[in-house]
Amino acid sequence: MNTTQGEYTTTAKWLHWLMATLIALAWLIGFYVSDLPKGPEKAAIMAWHKGLGTAVLALITVRLAWRLLHPPPRLPDTLSPGLQRAAHSAHWTLYGLMIAQPLSGWAVSSANGYPVKLFGLITLPALVEKNEVLAQTFVEIHEFLAWGLALLVVGHVVMAIKHHHVDRNGILHRMLPGRRPTSD
Known part of the structure; x- marks a missing residue:
């Protein structure tokens, strides 16, 4: 990727939006299914939840490999060094949660x-x-991570909107589909 253009590759954009969609669906389905009584309906819906989770786990490995081979564009110099560190920390925390969340579900x-x-x-x-006590511990971890991931995603979206509407620094446009980077 040509980072001087300040955009992500088309592949990075597709991975970002695909994973955002899968994570949102998995979260919503998980939230819904958690209150259902045991039975065939819950098992069928849980199969979808697990399928989305395993897809996220598989795709995060692809996404991280892509990121290492195609470094993201630099953040604007208008962002303070502290905000740049916070942005990098938030992104790596998101990556960590995208690994830990499906792994904790697998453990459940x-x-x-x-x-x-x-x-x-x-x-x-x-x-x-198989261990009922351990299962309950993993359920609690999975739920905690789900809420943490949701909170971080909301923060990510809020900051993207802030950068777009308040700072007007073009950060949001770099990840929007339809814009073509100079190379992939």
């Missing part, structure tokens, strides 16, 4: 004795043995 399923399938096709190995 494993500890409850349920399989997890990658894209609904390949059964993944259990992360832990």
